[in-house]
Amino acid sequence: MLRVSDIMEKEIINIKNGKRMGFITDINLDINEGKIMSFTVSGDGGRSLFSRGDEGQVIFFNDILKIGCDTIIVNIGSELNIDDFNI
Structure with missing residues (x-):
């Protein structure tokens, strides 16, 4: 069982493009x-459940x-697009 406080401390990662999305x-x-x-x-790092x-x-x-x-x-x-990168 997970508590709300436990979930909100975990960072969200999108497997499609590997980007860090932020916190709940x-x-x-x-x-x-x-x-x-x-x-x-x-994505601003805010972790307050009641943030505005x-x-x-x-x-x-x-x-x-x-x-x-x-x-x-x-x-x-x-999916990740190779054109998004400046190589």
Whole structure:
């Protein structure tokens, strides 16, 4: 069993492009079903559950591949594009 405080300390990494997305700033629950629906992630490093300002990026629970000791691995967006790099 994980506590909310444990989840919010884990960094979100997108497996599609290897980018660090930030930390969870909000958790969206379906109270009727008793399920987590999605997380809101802020890339500014803010870790407050009640933070205001930037809306952040929403990650649906189905996009989570693995919750590890230090990170949460997600599968979001398109594949890494080699044109994104200046080589």
